[in-house]
Amino acid sequence: MEDNIKLTPTSYIVLGLLTQADEATPYDLKALVAAGVGNFWSLQHTQLYAEPERLTKAGYLAERREETGRRRKLYSITAAGRQALDGWLSAGPVDVLPELRDINLLKVFFGADPRAIAASQVPPHEAKLREYEDLERLLAEGGAADDDGQLTALRAGIGHEQEWIRYWAGLADD
Amino acid sequence: MEDNIKLTPTSYIVLGLLTQADEATPYDLKALVAAGVGNFWSLQHTQLYAEPERLTKAGYLAERREETGRRRKLYSITAAGRQALDGWLSAGPVDVLPELRDINLLKVFFGADPRAIAASQVPPHEAKLREYEDLERLLAEGGAADDDGQLTALRAGIGHEQEWIRYWAGLADD
DNA sequence: CCTATCATGTAATCCGTTACATGATTAT
DNA sequence: ATAATCATGTAACGGATTACATGATAGG
Numbered sequence: 001m002e003d004n005i006k007l008t009p010t011s012y013i014v015l016g017l018l019t020q021a022d023e024a025t026p027y028d029l030k031a032l033v034a035a036g037v038g039n040f041w042s043l044q045h046t047q048l049y050a051e052p053e054r055l056t057k058a059g060y061l062a063e064r065r066e067e068t069g070r071r072r073k074l075y076s077i078t079a080a081g082r083q084a085l086d087g088w089l090s091a092g093p094v095d096v097l098p099e100l101r102d103i104n105l106l107k108v109f110f111g112a113d114p115r116a117i118a119a120s121q122v123p124p125h126e127a128k129l130r131e132y133e134d135l136e137r138l139l140a141e142g143g144a145a146d147d148d149g150q151l152t153a154l155r156a157g158i159g160h161e162q163e164w165i166r167y168w169a170g171l172a173d174d
Numbered sequence: 175m176e177d178n179i180k181l182t183p184t185s186y187i188v189l190g191l192l193t194q195a196d197e198a199t200p201y202d203l204k205a206l207v208a209a210g211v212g213n214f215w216s217l218q219h220t221q222l223y224a225e226p227e228r229l230t231k232a233g234y235l236a237e238r239r240e241e242t243g244r245r246r247k248l249y250s251i252t253a254a255g256r257q258a259l260d261g262w263l264s265a266g267p268v269d270v271l272p273e274l275r276d277i278n279l280l281k282v283f284f285g286a287d288p289r290a291i292a293a294s295q296v297p298p299h300e301a302k303l304r305e306y307e308d309l310e311r312l313l314a315e316g317g318a319a320d321d322d323g324q325l326t327a328l329r330a331g332i333g334h335e336q337e338w339i340r341y342w343a344g345l346a347d348d
Numbered sequence: 349c350c351t352a353t354c355a356t357g358t359a360a361t362c363c364g365t366t367a368c369a370t371g372a373t374t375a376t
Numbered sequence: 377a378t379a380a381t382c383a384t385g386t387a388a389c390g391g392a393t394t395a396c397a398t399g400a401t402a403g404g
Binding site: 009012013016019036037039040041042085088089090092093094095096097098099100101102103104105106107108109110111112113114116117120121124125128147149150152153155156157159160162163166167171 | 183186187190193210211213214215216259262263264266267268269270271272273274275276277278279280281282283284285286287288290291294295298299302321323324326327329330331333334336337340341345
């Protein structure tokens with residue numbers, strides 16, 4: 001057991017998802033990511049094979065194989081895993097500000113024509129906003145409490161999509 | 175000359191900065207990053223040693239050593255480098271949406287107490303906003319045109335900082 | 349003078365991306 | 377049936393982070 005590995009955001013995403021699903025294959029995890037967190041912190045699907053393995057070696061997950069068929073690996077969180085996650089969650093805020101890291105904004109910074117870029121950015125951001133609003137409605141109808149973490153995070157996404165639309169649309173208008 | 179390397183955002187940042195400064199050491203680049211782009215796309219200082227070397231081997235930069243003292247490396251952009259940058263800038267928009275990737279939002283998503291986190295996030299975002307507004311004033315007074323790329327990008331930063339403040343302040347209020 | 353802090357750099361590690369590949373399902 | 381797409385996985389590579397280290401400069 002390779003102890004004392006460093007836990008990255010990827011690690012916490014896997015741990016967090018495995019508190020929601022009792023047992024999951026990497027492919028299940030992929031679907032879970034796509035349904036939620038992936039909207040504001042996405043992962044390559046191959047990380048969902050590598051990371052659980054890493055976490056298993058460190059004792060944060062338990063691994064089991066399917067008996068039949070493909071004998072896929074099924075992961076579940078251990079007590080140590082829960083403890084690591086809880087520790088992180090209750091450790092209080094992390095002291096770093098997020099960065100925009102928008103590749104198109106980077107182009108604008110270095111002199112690309114803002115109008116062409118802006119016009120192309122509005123529709124996808126509008127689509128993403130509608131997607132978020134639909135998801136919000138679904139969660140609300142599904143009985144999500146107002147302090148549900150996923151819903152709260154989603155509302156950050158909605159706010160920022162609105163801001164991107166305001167920004168790019170303003171630029172597209174000259 | 176190792177040709178056909180892949181150019182990453184880091185590469186374009188280095189190339190872009192070297193069109194603004196004729197010749198720069200890694201340390202100069204560090205200062206240039208800190209003064210601008212770094213606000214929305216930051217780099218480790220060690221990348222500013224490794225990346226120019228990579229770009230030099232590929233022919234996008236030229237390298238010269240100081241004659242005296244520390245004999246530091248001085249980099250400048252070549253014609254090929256300018257061409258690569260211009261090609262990227264005029265290639266049109268890239269088709270990806272940026273992600274929030276806020277580690278504190280990730281905690282909220284997985285159930286951390288939003289109030290404690292929210293309260294801690296407001297002051298740094300307010301500080302960042304003021305910093306941006308000061309910088310905007312400086313640029314405007316410095317005679318930056320309204321379509322200056324740096325200024326335009328900065329205004330995206332301002333909008334998003336305002337949005338973060340709205341969001342976290344709202345959560346902090348219950 | 350001494351000691352922080354800034355300036356400058358190298359090297360190793362490792363996470364994340366990219367490339368590739370094959371088994372199952374579904375649609376036509 | 378056959379193509380297309382979904383599901384599932386491995387392996388290599390490389391960029392980015394981390395750790396470390398030493399030379400200059402300024403403040404006390």
